[in-house]
Amino acid sequence: MKIKINRPFDLHVHLRDGKMLERMVKHTSAHFGHALVMPNTTKPILTAEDAQEYKREICRIAALENLPHFTPLMTIKLVASTTPEIVRQASKAGVIAGKLYPEGVTTNSADGVSNFESLYPVFEAMQECDMVLCLHGEVPGVFVLDREAAFLKTLIDISRAFPNLRIVLEHVTTEEAVETVRLLPYNVSATITVHHLFTTLDDVIGGMLRPHLFCKPVAKTEGDRKALIGAAIGDSMRFFLGTDSAPHLVGKKECSSGCAGVFTAPVAMACLAEIFEQYGALERLQGFTSTFGRVFYRLPPGPGTLELVKEPWVVPAEYDGVVPFRAGETLPWKVL
Amino acid sequence: MKIKINRPFDLHVHLRDGKMLERMVKHTSAHFGHALVMPNTTKPILTAEDAQEYKREICRIAALENLPHFTPLMTIKLVASTTPEIVRQASKAGVIAGKLYPEGVTTNSADGVSNFESLYPVFEAMQECDMVLCLHGEVPGVFVLDREAAFLKTLIDISRAFPNLRIVLEHVTTEEAVETVRLLPYNVSATITVHHLFTTLDDVIGGMLRPHLFCKPVAKTEGDRKALIGAAIGDSMRFFLGTDSAPHLVGKKECSSGCAGVFTAPVAMACLAEIFEQYGALERLQGFTSTFGRVFYRLPPGPGTLELVKEPWVVPAEYDGVVPFRAGETLPWKVL
Numbered sequence: 065m066k067i068k069i070n071r072p073f074d075l076h077v078h079l080r081d082g083k084m085l086e087r088m089v090k091h092t093s094a095h096f097g098h099a100l101v102m103p104n105t106t107k108p109i110l111t112a113e114d115a116q117e118y119k120r121e122i123c124r125i126a127a128l129e130n131l132p133h134f135t136p137l138m139t140i141k142l143v144a145s146t147t148p149e150i151v152r153q154a155s156k157a158g159v160i161a162g163k164l165y166p167e168g169v170t171t172n173s174a175d176g177v178s179n180f181e182s183l184y185p186v187f188e189a190m191q192e193c194d195m196v197l198c199l200h201g202e203v204p205g206v207f208v209l210d211r212e213a214a215f216l217k218t219l220i221d222i223s224r225a226f227p228n229l230r231i232v233l234e235h236v237t238t239e240e241a242v243e244t245v246r247l248l249p250y251n252v253s254a255t256i257t258v259h260h261l262f263t264t265l266d267d268v269i270g271g272m273l274r275p276h277l278f279c280k281p282v283a284k285t286e287g288d289r290k291a292l293i294g295a296a297i298g299d300s301m302r303f304f305l306g307t308d309s310a311p312h313l314v315g316k317k318e319c320s321s322g323c324a325g326v327f328t329a330p331v332a333m334a335c336l337a338e339i340f341e342q343y344g345a346l347e348r349l350q351g352f353t354s355t356f357g358r359v360f361y362r363l364p365p366g367p368g369t370l371e372l373v374k375e376p377w378v379v380p381a382e383y384d385g386v387v388p389f390r391a392g393e394t395l396p397w398k399v400l
Numbered sequence: 401m402k403i404k405i406n407r408p409f410d411l412h413v414h415l416r417d418g419k420m421l422e423r424m425v426k427h428t429s430a431h432f433g434h435a436l437v438m439p440n441t442t443k444p445i446l447t448a449e450d451a452q453e454y455k456r457e458i459c460r461i462a463a464l465e466n467l468p469h470f471t472p473l474m475t476i477k478l479v480a481s482t483t484p485e486i487v488r489q490a491s492k493a494g495v496i497a498g499k500l501y502p503e504g505v506t507t508n509s510a511d512g513v514s515n516f517e518s519l520y521p522v523f524e525a526m527q528e529c530d531m532v533l534c535l536h537g538e539v540p541g542v543f544v545l546d547r548e549a550a551f552l553k554t555l556i557d558i559s560r561a562f563p564n565l566r567i568v569l570e571h572v573t574t575e576e577a578v579e580t581v582r583l584l585p586y587n588v589s590a591t592i593t594v595h596h597l598f599t600t601l602d603d604v605i606g607g608m609l610r611p612h613l614f615c616k617p618v619a620k621t622e623g624d625r626k627a628l629i630g631a632a633i634g635d636s637m638r639f640f641l642g643t644d645s646a647p648h649l650v651g652k653k654e655c656s657s658g659c660a661g662v663f664t665a666p667v668a669m670a671c672l673a674e675i676f677e678q679y680g681a682l683e684r685l686q687g688f689t690s691t692f693g694r695v696f697y698r699l700p701p702g703p704g705t706l707e708l709v710k711e712p713w714v715v716p717a718e719y720d721g722v723v724p725f726r727a728g729e730t731l732p733w734k735v736l
Binding site: 168207208209264265266268269270271272273274275276278282285286317318319320321322323324387 | 504543544545600601602604605606607608609610611612614618621622653654655656657658659660723
């Protein structure tokens, strides 16, 4: 059995910087036509210039690797010092989204925001420029499993204050977040990762401790996982793929103070084919991975297609020093 | 400032076997006069003979190390094949408790029990012999944070079916478990660990991943932690110390599939003095760590005392290849 879909779009990926960047451009571009590149690099992407430089570097690597069909879509990180002018310049330079991390919620977010209302002039400028607001929706300091739910009021407040601002609640992990997005107007969407469709907190800490499944937001209950699957395979166009593929070298995961992030780029599409087939929804795989995100971001369909074949393969133990999601497991679907 | 208490009693400790045993006898006997030694060694302690052999080995090490005041108290592991006769023989051989692990809930519990009622003849024999039943109170397969609460019905059932069987719910982690024990008759008690008085799930997975704080049952919420502190410093004699000090070599913790267990033996008493002082309850430290457990287990006060002094010291990064609880931190109280 084979399926062919329009080349997919990863609406949330960490390509990192330095040596890691080269490896990650290769992994993501192997399967995805476009990717929205997160700005929380070691030196964050804060301005039009930063984004342009970062994009040039990504495109340089893609050209070297002979990956002409891969287009990185750029973001800037919204921090306390971001101004409406920075937003306008970034928008002119082709930056399509601004990413907001509450302070301290995940990798490289120590410079995150603690007062959202202080950023309202920035949101106003984003609304005018038609730049998308991407939210890491967690409230720090709250009990770890309640952080996403605690953020939903802020999401509702921002969406009401800026009815024409397109907002993406990133990597939703709870039934409550899914239901909240469903009830909000069409300017609000959500991304869903691959690993949150497969794992619950039980997989991370219920048996042995599994650092390679540890991410933020942490995976929640089986009921939450089922709600995410329902949103991913359902017919709402407001839920689409953002892998949040987040590589960390093995030594940064298997240590006394491990980094958050699951590296899914090389296995994401195979895993999605598996779970969509399991729920009898293979014909919706293109919508979730390729169409819906492009519609929300108002992008034309990208060139090219991706073919998957039902043929077992074993996920390598590591790629370039990074342990991938489902390392060592046999997956039923394979990207051709 | 100094305090002197009767030598404390650790009602729940893992001394392990092989090379680790020598190190652990040294650490526990340095501060504790008696310790109830858990039977989930690599080759489990299942019978009178196993327990006698294990005890001889522990006493041999204690003698070599010149630790004449340390007395190990022995347990057997209750498994599907345990019979009333095994219990009677163990009791005659001086084994004072039987430990029951539900199947697969923690380290070396793959041979644990899945059908509790099938063990009722064993509990009957324990009741007759006056052997204590120690329960790892978690139901496997349930969402990891709900496993202890899900076990409470079994605790109630067993305590009603065997009103003269002394039962210890080990290492309680939830307010619900504390309240359940309070409402049950006096034949039911609970142990509380040191690490559960200090940590919540936020410490394990709320920031970076902290494998050295990962244990079973996993630490729960701040409200649960406060309930444990209330039970530990309170005037109920049915809550007493069982450290569940559970050493794993650093490579078994900092890896892709990490073991559960926190190594607290060398810091337990210092940490307890700190938290009891913080809550103005230093005068109750002796009750929680020395008196109440001995009363429940019907043991005479052991010989000797332990002195603690308020003098800062830094917890070593590791002891014999095992990272201790609060490694690298400065503690205000020190065992003399």
